[in-house]
Amino acid sequence: MAMQETFESVRADIERRLRDGVENRNSAMHTPVVATGNADARIMVLRDFDAQNWTLRFHTDVRAPKVPEIEADPRVGVLAYDRGAKLQLRGRGSGRIERNGPVADAAWEESTNFARRCYLGEGPGARSDKPTSGLPEWIEGEEPSETQVQPARENFAVLIVHIDEIDWFYLSNDGHRRAVLTRTGKGRWIAP
Numbered sequence: 001m002a003m004q005e006t007f008e009s010v011r012a013d014i015e016r017r018l019r020d021g022v023e024n025r026n027s028a029m030h031t032p033v034v035a036t037g038n039a040d041a042r043i044m045v046l047r048d049f050d051a052q053n054w055t056l057r058f059h060t061d062v063r064a065p066k067v068p069e070i071e072a073d074p075r076v077g078v079l080a081y082d083r084g085a086k087l088q089l090r091g092r093g094s095g096r097i098e099r100n101g102p103v104a105d106a107a108w109e110e111s112t113n114f115a116r117r118c119y120l121g122e123g124p125g126a127r128s129d130k131p132t133s134g135l136p137e138w139i140e141g142e143e144p145s146e147t148q149v150q151p152a153r154e155n156f157a158v159l160i161v162h163i164d165e166i167d168w169f170y171l172s173n174d175g176h177r178r179a180v181l182t183r184t185g186k187g188r189w190i191a192p
């Protein structure tokens with residue numbers, strides 16, 4: 001990757017990488033770490049990036065522990081490292097869970113019945129006496145029909161993360177580079 005030496009080019013690089021994270025499943029930005037205020041972190045699939053508002057969209061089960069956590073404390077960190085590009089992106093912002101409304105509805109509509117099936121079973125974190133997928137037996141390994149998958153909708157929500165700033169860190173033998181860009185402001189160079 002060519003060294004980025006202006007805030008404009010860093011911003012363009014960040015936005016291009018996040019867009020690629022949505023569209024390209026092999027991109028490092030496709031599966032970032034999403035951290036919450038309780039020092040917990042987990043991998044989530046990046047579903048959408050809105051460059052205008054610097055928002056990220058993720059999908060989640062409303063019964064997952066991260067949901068009440070984010071509702072109580074909206075601070076969210078998003079972290080990814082692209083090994084090939086030698087680039088770390090570290091975002092900070094606030095998260096909002098939307099169970100209903102146009103964004104959650106559209107995300108559900110776009111999902112395949114296979115993807116929707118994940119929301120049919122036990123909630124993430126539910127205890128089990130034996131190793132389990134959490135899914136009811138009748139649907140293991142099967143694609144559910146539209147009707148069968150309907151009850152799963154109430155367990156589905158979107159997590160919208162409104163990014164306040166992104167720390168862009170590029171590793172290079174010629175000297176690392178690091179910039180912090182805010183959503184609206186200019187940016188600042190800092191020592192790596």
Ligand SMILES: Cc1cc2nc3c(=O)[nH]c(=O)nc-3n(C[C@H](O)[C@H](O)[C@H](O)COP(=O)(O)O)c2cc1C
Pocket residue numbers: 031040041042043044045046058059060061064065066067124125
């Ligand atoms: C590759 C990969 C992708 C994942 N994608 C998601 C996702 O998009 N949404 C999600 O809620 N959990 C996803 N998970 C599961 C989470 O990492 C986590 O185990 C689960 O959401 C429970 O998190 P919580 O206990 O913090 O709520 C994914 C896990 C892996 C390994």
